[in-house]
Amino acid sequence: MSVDIETVKRVAKLARIAVDDEEAGRMTGELNAILGFVEQLGEVDVTDVEPMTSVIPTAIKMRQDEVTDGSKAKDIVANAPAGDDNFFVVPKVVE
Amino acid sequence: MTDSSLTQLTIAQAREKLAARDISALELTESYLAAIEAANGALNAYVAVTPDKAREMAKASDARIAKGEAGALEGIPLGIKDLFATEGVHTQAASHILDHFEPRYESTVTANLWADGAVMLGKLNMDEFAMGSSNETSYYGPVVNPWRAEGDNKALVPGGSSGGSAAAVAAWLCAGATATDTGGSIRQPAAFTATVGIKPTYGRCSRWGIVAFASSLDQAGPIARDVRDAAILLKSMASVDPRDTTSVDRPVPDYEAAVGQSVKGLKIGIPKEYRIDGMPEEIEALWRKGIEWMRDAGAEIVDISLPHTKYALPAYYIVAPAEASSNLARYDGVRYGLRVPGSDVSDMYEKTRAAGFGREVKRRVMIGTYVLSAGYYDAYYLRAQKVRTLIKRDFEEAFAAGVEAILTPATPSAAFGIAEQDMDADPVKMYLNDIFTVTVNMAGLPGIAVPAGLDGKGLPLGLQLIGRPFDEETLFRTGYVLEQAAGKFAPKRWW
Numbered sequence: 262m263s264v265d266i267e268t269v270k271r272v273a274k275l276a277r278i279a280v281d282d283e284e285a286g287r288m289t290g291e292l293n294a295i296l297g298f299v300e301q302l303g304e305v306d307v308t309d310v311e312p313m314t315s316v317i318p319t320a321i322k323m324r325q326d327e328v329t330d331g332s333k334a335k336d337i338v339a340n341a342p343a344g345d346d347n348f349f350v351v352p353k354v355v356e
Numbered sequence: 357m358t359d360s361s362l363t364q365l366t367i368a369q370a371r372e373k374l375a376a377r378d379i380s381a382l383e384l385t386e387s388y389l390a391a392i393e394a395a396n397g398a399l400n401a402y403v404a405v406t407p408d409k410a411r412e413m414a415k416a417s418d419a420r421i422a423k424g425e426a427g428a429l430e431g432i433p434l435g436i437k438d439l440f441a442t443e444g445v446h447t448q449a450a451s452h453i454l455d456h457f458e459p460r461y462e463s464t465v466t467a468n469l470w471a472d473g474a475v476m477l478g479k480l481n482m483d484e485f486a487m488g489s490s491n492e493t494s495y496y497g498p499v500v501n502p503w504r505a506e507g508d509n510k511a512l513v514p515g516g517s518s519g520g521s522a523a524a525v526a527a528w529l530c531a532g533a534t535a536t537d538t539g540g541s542i543r544q545p546a547a548f549t550a551t552v553g554i555k556p557t558y559g560r561c562s563r564w565g566i567v568a569f570a571s572s573l574d575q576a577g578p579i580a581r582d583v584r585d586a587a588i589l590l591k592s593m594a595s596v597d598p599r600d601t602t603s604v605d606r607p608v609p610d611y612e613a614a615v616g617q618s619v620k621g622l623k624i625g626i627p628k629e630y631r632i633d634g635m636p637e638e639i640e641a642l643w644r645k646g647i648e649w650m651r652d653a654g655a656e657i658v659d660i661s662l663p664h665t666k667y668a669l670p671a672y673y674i675v676a677p678a679e680a681s682s683n684l685a686r687y688d689g690v691r692y693g694l695r696v697p698g699s700d701v702s703d704m705y706e707k708t709r710a711a712g713f714g715r716e717v718k719r720r721v722m723i724g725t726y727v728l729s730a731g732y733y734d735a736y737y738l739r740a741q742k743v744r745t746l747i748k749r750d751f752e753e754a755f756a757a758g759v760e761a762i763l764t765p766a767t768p769s770a771a772f773g774i775a776e777q778d779m780d781a782d783p784v785k786m787y788l789n790d791i792f793t794v795t796v797n798m799a800g801l802p803g804i805a806v807p808a809g810l811d812g813k814g815l816p817l818g819l820q821l822i823g824r825p826f827d828e829e830t831l832f833r834t835g836y837v838l839e840q841a842a843g844k845f846a847p848k849r850w851w
Binding site: 262264268269272273274275276277278279280288291292294295296298299300301302303305307310311312313314315316317319321322324333336337339340341342343349351352353354 | 456457458459460461557558559572598601602604605664666667669670671673674681685688689690691692693694695697698699700701702703704705706707709710713718719721722723725726729732735736738739740741742743744745746748782783784787798799800825
């Protein structure tokens with residue numbers, strides 16, 4: 262399978278990365294090189310093979326349903342590029 | 357009061373001198389700070405140096421030593437890969453998008469090291485978000501390998517993604533370093549710099565507080581001057597952590613005790629699939645030498661087959677980008693790091709990510725987004741995860757047949773030049789660096805790279821040993837045998 266420039270632009274949109282035409286063009290070639298490389302997986306017979314879900318058999322850890330942490334609003338917003346009174350500030354979303 | 361000979365000490369040697377009060381932790385730290393000051397301009401191994409913190413920690417170590425309360429790593433100066441969250445200190449995964457990020461918390465691995473008395477010298481350069489095999493994708497520019505080919509001044513890469521860690525250890529800019537390995541990012545740079553690097557079993561070190569790349573593959577481990585130092589460091593880094601659900605609930609053994617133990621009668625597998633086309637004869641020869649060394653030490657050598665080896669790399673380049681595209685969705689210009697203003701919130705996201713991510717990171721996020729997008733999931737991701745099951749099964753069958761460790765080359769070549777044209781033009785060429793290491797991540801196994809010799813140009817080459825799950829001890833045992841036979845290698849100082 263290979264991708265064209267329109268697909269690359271659509272994927273960039275999904276990935277929320279702005280690309281111009283020149284970049285999309287370059288990425289098309291790069292992505293096709295990678296997709297061409299992974300194509301060989303098609304040779305492998307995977308009939309009745311379970312997909313890997315965990316490399317090491319582990320049981321999901323259970324814990325008490327109780328509050329163990331919190332009241333860290335200042336820490337949480339400390340690194341925000343824009344904030345106001347323990348809130349994150351973003352461009353207007355709702356008109 | 358600095359003495360450059362102090363930086364030549366291994367961790368085990370420094371530990372002895374500190375305990376005997378021959379040297380102080382502060383003296384040792386000052387020696388490293390002076391070495392960094394003198395070398396970092398040429399090598400670019402550190403992206404942030406923390407001299408005040410280092411001195412403060414070293415003084416606290418000296419106080420604990422005086423009181424007889426020394427920890428296992430008391431006063432040992434370490435470098436920390438920029439991927440580990442360190443409270444109040446530069447943690448940017450060598451990416452532009454995490455500009456000025458200083459976490460309010462400490463990763464479990466680094467917290468374990470500080471609890472044992474280690475001293476932090478600073479944060480080490482790396483490929484951006486650990487995506488790369490040459491340390492050239494860093495926003496902070498490439499790290500320069502302290503090794504050069506004989507009679508040649510050309511700058512070589514230290515490997516990646518833990519290139520800063522490997523270069524700093526090789527150039528005596530820290531006594532040991534933390535690193536991480538998703539497809540070979542500890543073992544490949546270790547091989548390129550004649551250092552020892554071990555990626556432990558998945559789940560052995562907590563991933564809490566390590567910037568996530570591909571969560572089902574990422575593991576932390578040390579890069580050190582020798583096998584014993586790697587064992588000492590891993591003992592402190594590893595733990596059982598309730599904050600990482602994949603951290604495995606089993607006690608951490610005393611790895612150092614395994615160093616020097618006999619390998620008599622140990623069954624070592626030699627996988628025929630690791631003999632690949634175009635592999636330099638020097639690497640073949642080194643591998644044969646490694647086999648001889650193991651045999652001389654009394655190990656039993658058996659030929660084995662791991663038939664799905666060649667599919668590990670292509671499967672990795674679906675699984676890892678898919679997980680990365682999801683993990684990196686959090687960099688949106690809202691909660692931390694860079695923000696580029698936009699006309700609305702979507703435009704802000706898109707512009708921020710376009711400016712904040714480098715080329716390789718964008719490429720992988722794009723591949724990951726594509727293979728997970730509607731209509732392609734089964735053909736790519738699901739198939740790759742099935743192939744992964746087969747890769748793991750190959751190893752399980754070898755271990756079930758009695759093999760206790762597997763010996764392979766660590767990399768298909770020695771260190772290459774910075775900005776080498778063919779690597780730059782074709783991303784897949786760069787990916788092939790991980791051909792011998794990536795299988796180990798896909799199967800969650802432990803793997804160690806040990807320096808084993810120099811090529812015709814005088815550049816280091818490494819061998820890899822792969823172990824059974826949670827059997828790092830056998831890797832330290834066998835790795836030490838290789839080290840004893842091969843000797844140690846150090847770069848000629850030019851910086």
